[in-house]
Amino acid sequence: MQFPEGRVTIAYSFPFGSDPYATYLRSANRWVPANWPYILPDGSRYVVWESLEQQPPYRTRLHLVETATGQERVLTVEMGIGTRDAYFFHSxxxxxxYLVAATVGTSGGHGLWLLDTNTGLRREITPSGSWSMVAAGGAWANANDDTVAPAPPGYAGSNSVVRLDLRTGQTQVWxxxxxxxxxxxxxxxxGRxxxxxxxxxxxxxxxxxxxxxxxxxxxPQAATHAGLANAYPNGISDANGIWIEDADAIYLFDQQxxxxxxxxGRYLRVAGRCD
Known part of the structure; x- marks a missing residue:
C-alpha cells in the first residue's frame, strides 16, 4: 500500500491449494507467500503450488521462486497414487x-519420498512412519514403543523418538x-x-x-497448560535457537x-527466522 494515496498493489496471490501463509525473510527484507517449511533454509528460494485438477492423477503445478528476483521455474507433476491416495507436500x-502419502480428504500422512525439482521424479525413502520434521540429514518422528509402558491415556500414544537417516533409510531410536x-x-x-x-x-x-x-x-507453567507441542512441530530454528509458538505466547529456546x-498475547505467530 502506498501512502498517502492509499493505492494497493498485489505483490502475489496465493495459488489454489497452496499454503495460505506468509513468512518474513530478514535476509531478503521481504515477505514471501509461503510458510517456513516450504522455504529453503538459506531463504534463497521457496515453493508454492496450485492444484490443476481435483481428481486422479491430481496434476499439480509447482512454482519454484527465486526470492531475490521473483523469477520462477514451473514444474508440473502428478500427485495421485491410484484412485484414493495422493502425495502431499512436507517440506x-x-x-x-519431501512428500508424504495419505488418503485424499484425510489428515496426517505416512512414509517419506523425495521429489527431484529438476526432473519431477520421486524417490522413495521409506513407505512407513509419520515423520514430523526433516533436518540435518535426518527425519524425526514420534513413535510408540510397545515393549515398554505406553503413554498416559488420552494421549496420541507416542513414548519414543525415532530418527530416519535420509541417505541410508535406516532408523534409530533416540x-x-x-x-x-x-x-x-x-x-x-x-541437528539436535x-x-x-x-x-x-x-x-x-x-x-x-x-x-x-x-x-x-x-x-514454563503457562506453556505446559496451553499445550506447547502440537501434533506437528512448530519450532523455527535459526542462529538464536528455536522459536516456539504457544497458544498465548512466543518463546525462544537455546541450549544455554x-x-x-x-x-x-493472543494470535501471535513466528513470521520467520531472525538471523
Whole structure:
C-alpha cells in the first residue's frame, strides 16, 4: 500500500491449494507467500503450488521462486497414487521437495519420498512412519514403543523418538520414555531435536544430542497448560535457537538459557527466522 494515496498493489496471490501463509525473510527484507517449511533454509528460494485438477492423477503445478528476483521455474507433476491416495507436500530442502502419502480428504500422512525439482521424479525413502520434521540429514518422528509402558491415556500414544537417516533409510531410536508422552517441538541448527516429555501432570523439555543422551530443561507453567507441542512441530530454528509458538505466547529456546518468554498475547505467530 502506498501512502498517502492509499493505492494497493498485489505483490502475489496465493495459488489454489497452496499454503495460505506468509513468512518474513530478514535476509531478503521481504515477505514471501509461503510458510517456513516450504522455504529453503538459506531463504534463497521457496515453493508454492496450485492444484490443476481435483481428481486422479491430481496434476499439480509447482512454482519454484527465486526470492531475490521473483523469477520462477514451473514444474508440473502428478500427485495421485491410484484412485484414493495422493502425495502431499512436507517440506522444501536443497535436495528437493519431501512428500508424504495419505488418503485424499484425510489428515496426517505416512512414509517419506523425495521429489527431484529438476526432473519431477520421486524417490522413495521409506513407505512407513509419520515423520514430523526433516533436518540435518535426518527425519524425526514420534513413535510408540510397545515393549515398554505406553503413554498416559488420552494421549496420541507416542513414548519414543525415532530418527530416519535420509541417505541410508535406516532408523534409530533416540529416546524412550515408558509411561510418558513425547512430542517433537523442533530441531536446532546443530541437528539436535527438542522434545517435550509429559505425564499428564507436568512436563519437561529435553534436548537430544545423541541416542540416549539428553539435557533437561523446565517448561514454563503457562506453556505446559496451553499445550506447547502440537501434533506437528512448530519450532523455527535459526542462529538464536528455536522459536516456539504457544497458544498465548512466543518463546525462544537455546541450549544455554533454556526456554524464555519473548512475547505474550493472543494470535501471535513466528513470521520467520531472525538471523
Amino acid at each position: 522444501y530442502a536443497p535436495e528437493g521437495i 529416546l524412550v520414555t515408558p509411561g510418558r508422552q513425547i512430542d517433537i517441538v523442533g530441531v536446532d541448527q546443530a 531435536p527438542l522434545v517435550m516429555v509429559s505425564n499428564g501432570l507436568g512436563a519437561e523439555l529435553q534436548l537430544l544430542s545423541a541416542p540416549g543422551q539428553s539435557q533437561t530443561y523446565p517448561v 538459557h533454556g526456554m524464555r518468554l519473548v512475547m505474550a
